[in-house]
Amino acid sequence: MGSRSVKTFLVALLLAAPLAWAQTGSVQGEVEIFVVGADGKEQPKADRSGVVVYLTGYTEEPPAEVAVMSQAQKTFMPGVLPIVAGQKVEFLNKDVVLHNVFSRSVARKFDAGKNRPGEKYVETFKKTGIIDVYCDIHEQMVATLVVVPNRAFAVTGKDGRFTLSGVRPGRHPIFAVHRRDEKSDIARAEVVVEAGRTSTARLKLVETRTDDTHLDKRGKKYTPRPDYIEKDR
Template identity: 45%
Template sequence: PTGRVVGSVKVTEADGKPAVNAEVIVYLVGFAEPPAGTPTVIQQKGRRFVPDLVAITVGDSVSFPNRDPFLHNVFSQSPPRKFDLGSFKKGESKDRQFATPGVVDVYCNIHPEMAATVLVLPNRRHTRVGADGRFTLDGVPPGTWTVFAYTRRAAKPASSKVTVTAGADAPLELAVVRGGEVPHTNKYGEKYRREPPPTYR
């Protein structure tokens, strides 16, 4: 028998104002589970990664389909999973498997404004927080665990210990502060060049 962790996450900006449209993942660590085996999808659409934050389990894969009418080049220099998918056009998709736990920051080598994060976690006890700030972690083994709330642009995830008993809900409230986008370089470790203005015919 397992229990649940049920609660909410409050996200604010550095100035104390409520964060708007902040994607938040709640998860816990301390034990390992096999991956679900269902590929997670991060679209490249409108010069953005959609969604820009996902959580997967070690061994899972992420697909990166290009929905834009121009090239993208998805890459990461994060130690848990360095990769470079090369340039590919609209309608094409490339996958990568993630075998090491950690935080993987993903960018486009062509468009510096594109940024996403893949949380590679040891188990499947993770969930996306709803628009109302509420979450439920199902299937949590009895015991005392540290639960984390992660959002992009936060200096570090919020965390708190919670004790779970079989067949019961453990309440938890978390708060995380979000900062600005962290500057990054292209896949060559260089500053991005400014794109030329579009040509209209």
């Protein structure tokens, strides 16, 4: 093979390599949620929305866009937000009252301070993990950030179904996380993904947290506080 032929072959090989890596598969499936009844038996839950399903086993760069978790009507929207490690999140106060977003989770501690209506706070989450998010002023405000290693994730609807697209081929652990508790409600299975094919997975979760009781950012019980629209930080 002449030098020109060798160069042509190498160029073709280099051009083909990204195409080979670009071949991905997908995963479709369903998450079942059960609650424990008064008799101690597991009962299926009708609404299976808000479950984050994601794969591990490889990492990807986070998207450039900033994810948004708003505060409106004294509620976090969305209540569960999956992001890729390294991605930024904007906590935007769209309410008419003061808020103070914070987390005391082991995975990531932060304190946005007091934010007036229209103000925002941006935080970067570099490590994977489950992060409970609260407001230091309104005890009923609870949310969850799920920081995952790649873009193969989805949030279930009421029927509990999900689709993960653009998944790299291989055998991967697959997880399902529900509600606001970094220590429980995590289901795990394994799935084999092939390029150009759709694999299936089924996961089961049992709710272990019955309420959203938590402490304020100082680690103390909440005390009744009036709403403030204008107040210094």
